[in-house]
Amino acid sequence: MWLGLAAPVSAETPAARAPEPNTLVPAGVMRYAPSGFPDRIVATPAQDAAHGFAVAWRTDATVSAPMLEVVVAGDSPDLGVPRRITASTRTLRRENGVAHHHRADVDGLEAGTLYAYRVQGDRTWSPWMQLRTAGDASAPLELLYFGDTQNKNASLTTRVVREALRHAPDVRLVLYAGDLVSGGDGEDDNEWGEWFDATGVLSTSSMTAPAPGNHEYFEEFEDTPQERRVLGAHWPLQFALPRNGIAGGDGVATTYWFDYQDVRVVVVDGTSALDLGTAAAQAEWLDGVLAANPRRWSVVLVHQPFYSPRAGRDNVELKRHLLPVIERRRVDLVLQGHDHTYGRRGSESGDDTPVYAVSVAGAKQYRLSERARATMDPVGEDTQLFQVIRIVDGRLRYEARTATGRLYDAFELVDDGDAGGKRRVELERERIPERSCAREQTLKGRKDRCWE
Structure with a gap:
């Protein structure tokens, strides 16, 4: 018998299954007002x-x-x-x-x-x-990679970040593959406030390197002949990124690169390439940055995938201009987001590198296309993930783990110094089975998604 307390809410109670709002800030409440405190x-x-x-x-x-x-x-x-x-x-x-x-x-x-x-x-x-600061080229390196955080950051991204810290306690570098927030609904600043709450100590004790996603842009003059993509006002102010990229379609540099120990990381802007006509210019810039790379490893971070695991997306301009550069320069890892599922595949040439990965850390979950199931392995739906990457002694170990820490995918790239390039070694032990979405529709009734 419950005395003075409401009865516990069952999982079957309608109220328990109502769609959750995107932020934890109630309407009319000012949770993230700036103050004199940094x-x-x-x-x-x-x-x-x-x-x-x-x-x-x-x-x-x-x-x-x-x-x-x-x-x-x-x-x-x-x-x-x-x-x-x-x-x-x-x-x-x-x-x-x-x-x-x-x-x-x-x-x-x-x-x-x-x-x-x-x-x-x-x-x-x-x-x-x-x-x-980064050590010399021989020093071990532990880094994290997150796909889209985007939605319900305070509510559901927080647990992913905290679990990631448990598995990567010595993390030095954190890569975000774009769409850090959703934006465009009048709560942009609240969403950024919640993103910083969710990422917590990662943002101050490790070096953060984000790629811009389409949700870092907004549609100006939407539904008119003058409609165009414009970079959101938060992006150039909220991250103090290297100023060594090229200008995007709006004149702001949203591409950059940096060296961290024996890794060169190059960040490209898929939205600008696809929607603002900068794909060819970015490809030329990317080729120059990769051609001059003295490091053993190379990573390209981009929001939109070269090989989309979601039906109806092809990202033609990325494939036409940037993909040949990535293949020719034998990039080791291409880390992506955007499609809110998990999928990994290799080069069409059959070489062990590049390795293309798509992941999602946040709450929004899409469905895989049949093409993705046929061309990617492993794949996954309805799963929040983070990736731990460790580099030491000529080996790069990649692990994709779920929000509860279970191992979903793992492989190693091994550099033996051979002219043939690096070897990929699949690591099957302790991986959990492939996850698929069991829901027919979301709580809002969308059948093209698994969760919102």
């Missing part, structure tokens, strides 16, 4: 991540040109006299009010060294945070 702090790699990084953060409009302090981390609370760097500041007005977004670039650092840093607000500072 928030949304995120560290990103410099072009040479062994000797620099950048930090972006947010305050209210009372703070202009604040400081970042950085010092070699030590065991004593007396960290010594820190170096001070003045940030640049830009203004953004959104549903939560007027914010100032700040950027500080830190250079001249020692490789493989743990630094403490903090950022300034209005008469206050953030906590001291710690971040290690």
Whole structure:
């Protein structure tokens, strides 16, 4: 008997199965108003991540040109006299009010060294945070890759990030394959606030490298002859990314590259390539960056897949312009999102590299096409995933794990130094069986999706 308490809600109770809103912020509530206290702090790699990084953060409009302090981390609370760097500041007005977004670039650092840093607000500072610069090429590396987070970040992405940290406690670099938020519904700033809540310590203690997705853009003049894609206002302010890419269709550089130990990571903008006519220019730029790569490994991060696992998507311009470059330069990993399923495949030539992976970390789940089931292995539906990638001693080990930590996919790329290139070795042990969507439709009645 329950005394003074409501009866427990059964899984069959209609209220328990109602669609969940995209954010946990009730209508009319201001949860993420900027203040004099620094928030949304995120560290990103410099072009040479062994000797620099950048930090972006947010305050209210009372703070202009604040400081970042950085010092070699030590065991004593007396960290010594820190170096001070003045940030640049830009203004953004959104549903939560007027914010100032700040950027500080830190250079001249020692490789493989743990630094403490903090950022300034209005008469206050953030906590001291710690971040290690990239080591030399022989140092082991642990990194994480997430497909789209996008929807219900505070509610359902949070658990994926925390589980990922359990499996990659020494993570140094985090790659996001675009569509970090959904946007376009008047809650953009709330969604970004929840994304930072979900990613938590990852954003300050590891270097974050995101690719822009189509949801980082919005449709201007929608349903008119002047309709066009425009990069959202948050993107260029919220991440202090390397300034070594080429301008997208709106004049903002949404491509970039950096070296982290023995890996060259190149980020391309699939939305700009497909919708704004930059595919050929990006391909030329990508070819130059890969041709000059002195590193053993190469990774390309892009939102839209070259081989889509969802029916009705083909991404022709990516295949026409960028895919030949990736194949010719023998990129090791191509990490993608967009299609809210899991799928992995190799090169059409039959070579062991490149390896093309599509994954999803967030709540929105699509259905696989029959073509994907025939050409990709493994594939998966209705599953939140993260990927742990470890590189050491000429081996790159890739693991895809579910939100509960179960192993879904695994392989190794082995570099023996042979002229024939790297070998791919499938790792079958402890993988769980393929997952498929058992629902006929979503709670909103959509049969083309598995979950919303």
